[in-house]
Amino acid sequence: MTADISTPSRALDTDSTLPADAAAPASVTFADLGLPATILRAVTDLGFTIPSAIQEKAIPALVSGRDITGVAQTGTGKTAAFGLPMLAALDPSLRRVQALVLTPTRELAMQVAEAIETFAAHVDGLQVVAVYGGSPYQPQQRALRAGAQVVVGTPGRVMDHLERGSLVLDDIRYLVLDEADEMLRMGFAEDVEKIFGQAPTKRQVALFSATMPPQIRRVAAQHLNDPVEIAVTRQSSTVTSVRQTYAVVPFRHKTGALARILATSDADAAIVFTRTRGAAEEVGSALVERGVSAATISGDVAQKDREKIVERLRSGALDVLVATDVAARGLDVDRIGLVVNFDLPGEPEAYVHRIGRTGRAGRTGEAMSFVTPQERGRLRSIERTIRATLEEVEIPSPADVSAHKVRSLLTQVAARQEAGRLSMYQGLVREYVTEHGIDPIELAAALAALAVGDDGPRAREEQERFEAEREQARAARRTADVRGPRREGDRPERSRGVRRDAAGTRYRLSVGHTHGAQPGGIVGALTNEAGLNGSDVGKIDIFPSFSLVDILAPLDADAMDRISRARVAGKPLRIKLDEGAPVSRARTARPTGDRPRGAHGPAGRHDERRTERREWAPRDGAERKPRHRTA
Template sequence: MTQDENPTPEPDLTPGFEELGISGPVLSAVRDLGYETPSPIQAATIPPLLAGRDVVGQAQTGTGKTAAFALPILERLDFDQKNPQALVLAPTRELALQVCEAFESYAAHMRGVRVLPVYGGQGYGVQLSALRRGVHVVVGTPGRIMDHLDKGTLDLSQLKYLVLDEADEMLQMGFVEDVETILAQTPDDKQSALFSATMPNQIRRLAQKYLDDPQEIMIKSKTATATNIHQRYLVVSYQQKVDALTRILEVEDFEGVIVFVRTKNETETVAEKLRARGFSASAINGDIPQAGRERTIGQLKDGTLDILVATDVAARGLDVDRISHVVNFDIPTDTESYVHRIGRTGRAGRSGEAISFMTPRERYMLKHIEKATRQQPEQMQLPSLEDVNTTRLARFDDAITTALDETSRIEAFRDIIDHYVRHHDVPESDVAAALAVVAQGETPLLLDPSNDPLAKANRRQRDDRDDRGGRDRDRGRGERGDRPGGRRDRGDFTPYRIEVGHHHRVSPGQIVGALANEGGLNRHDFGAITIRPDFSIVELPANLDRAVLDRLRDTQIAGQYIEIKPDRFAQNHNKGYRKGGGRDRRGDDRGGYGSGYKGGKKPYRKPRY
């Protein structure tokens, strides 16, 4: 593998996409998306890929790698070929879906381009039907791709382009052996590209073995976010996002706000819900005609509109100095989009606020955001109803003070109030309170804490957790201190047997990666893993949904069907199973699914997602 003597520098005068060799409908789609200048990884990678050379690209997540390989692939598709021409391997279903969406957006002006996402958790029927009809690009996770290869439902004999995306993440999740198995079933004369944020030795060996004299391109990351933008994030479930947004808008002192969502339909839904709560909000997306877009942006600029709910595509090129807040209602899965979004505030030397909503499963994005912006977002607490009421009272006071300054209008109403007091024998304070009721309308000024929807939802979640794990702690299992792991009660997990073990050269990372992708599980859903010669025991949640088990039954690890089923004899397979709930032989507090692993040379630690 050849490597440039120095990392590829960011050019001072970056050529446009047309100069890089992108043309026709692909170029039109790129321009429609608002892309004007290629990112450094795109500028360095697109020319050699268009020239047919293999490439190894090293750049941080969110630097535009998807376009770097998607645009050259789309430029050279053969529409007469029915079998897949391009295969993109991604470590997670989320990334696979994101890459598919990117391909579809870049192919918006091309007729008949078929892109298929292939990942665990989705029924085989949809995937099989699409494969029978014929697809040009397949984007998938290694486990499900191997399933299709084993079933004979995916034909890679005519593959022309192969991309390994986020290769270091695949290594971390234990997919490298699966990736090598897939690579061995692809044509030797294909063109390959490997992209990774880091370049550990195992990834470098993979590139040396399977890529043909690739050009290695390294892009150094740099700070892309202005220091005058204050970044915050809030961990909130999807169902609570609208209520959380409403509460934040109640207490924040804002001028103009852009709320970013993921889909066109959601722009209309969120804007409508905000209007129902009394905010001046409007939606903007790719379906809105240019005249309507310009009218909406004009209203945002002149202050007749306060909140714009937008998609990334619709907000491209938007430049409004009045924007004081950007809210990521849906956190983007790549940091490049994140940086572009929050850059809509903090213009003209002013300070700006960026608030991101993250579900618990999306917290992994924080490390990528910190790397991309070189700033650490601050976790914020959801404002309470008391905070909202305090803010409302303060604004009501300000409104009264402002009205009192309008002396001429006050004098005109003073005689009317005096007349009412004399003829109805009512104290002036009561008349003032009645006028406040008239001005306020049907909406109460102060909210009732007993009817707080967010508090009720949080109480339900706590009750659910208590129902699952709390009861077992009260059944004579001892105090929490008796369990050195201190993370979950033993009753939270059930042991399951899978038919892969040491003889199949399986690793804990492979087990976790395959089950997480196929079953939609997260790291907290795994207890101890014990690997035996011909099988393994994996602890999974005791309340595991039957639909998850159904999906997992078709899963393969190291080319072997796992045939997952509850195991009633785990104690016999490994006496002292999950010793102490979380300590290894050295007495360290490991916890989680690494604590019971006895199959390797050292205790297994959780991978970081």
């Protein structure tokens, strides 16, 4: 039995302690919230009728023109809470920017933009553009010149467009700060102030934050007009019928690992989650190339095509669906027995929604998450939220895949024998055994290998490569475990040569504390321009005229170039590999009282590293927070 996608008990990212699709019926529906027919139609197309708690409270207030402050985390439905009334307030015929949504990270900017595009499916002429670092300016500038009415972006890139004149805020009617506390923590306070200063004073503002510390309250008091205050609890429970596992998988091995997971799963159907629509399309295409019956849905897929894909999944004509969080909203298919988090979600609450797609209708399900070596902190955050520990498992090897296929083949033997009509094949087999003198068991094994595509040498090479890569990964983890986390008092290494170890690769930036550089600003620039996650940024040492930062993820030439051009405290970062402080010749070739001059003198780099630094460093399992100390 399958449930219809438009079942009228769906809640749009409910804040209940149950999965979104298990929400109890409520008296208030989206039809009661005062939304225009075109917006309500898009919500209905997604299969939702019951608003979550924050939507029920925020949408009427925003539709009536009030400012709001919302204490809510991702996973409570806040994107729809501000996105739906935003669309109701805009004029699609006016080809000017009328709404601006600020987010702390590029990933969230892409997700929010995709969600708003989905909500605007029936609003003719409305365009949404996402602007963020790490992406070329020209396509963003063209979209702005073409008359996009909604801009979703990170503060740094929004400021860049304002300074270039490609973004004008004169017609802004609606301004949103999403995850305001995270934005200020990352050092965007000054940019946010400037953006508010360039927007018209007569505008509607929605501010959302996971917490409401004094700094956020000051922003609200300064920039919001008599706001309605809303607070909701977050979803934190997962279904008990789902076995939750994870595997540590380097990014470059994810696609192969996914193919082997799917090949060894007994689930009727699977859904694979990615963070962005681009990743969804790439993963879907890679699976199809490997012979997997897969399809992709994202914000770019028309509703009619989406319905066809979902119907194919229900009927069994399709086995794997690759989707983003937004595109999978409202999806209700009983066949789904496996959920794979190809990318860990940006927020723990989104994890709860994802795995709620399996283990339905009294069935059991499995949820597998791929965790890169740098994402262990994000995994711990998910475990704290769901109050459970995920089981670590090994990714199946190529040999495991072949063995699984043969076992599946053997389970069909009895039924095929009962079906009869085997005499022709028996005669051929007897003839072959007599002619070649081969053992029947060996012949059966060879036929089984051929049936599952194991040709011998190539399969052996693939298995050996897999085992070598797995041993390398285990060795790297053992090394990291032996070294352990760095203690607060650890001083930066001063040996020459590029540093590459468990703490990452050390880079030098051309900004220091005399320029006004702060750890949060550096982290914000790195995550926005290079597409890094916060967990990819390790220890930061800030000296008077430069800074050193450990980056755990690899950086290619393009990423280095984008970071170099990014500005912190008004100064370009100009990133390069750190080669350590040069050894002063004063210590080896000069008498004790003879002080060197020039680059290595009292104001030189060597002495500067010894006088002052400001650090950003992780503690065991704790959230990364900037701290300052004098060496």
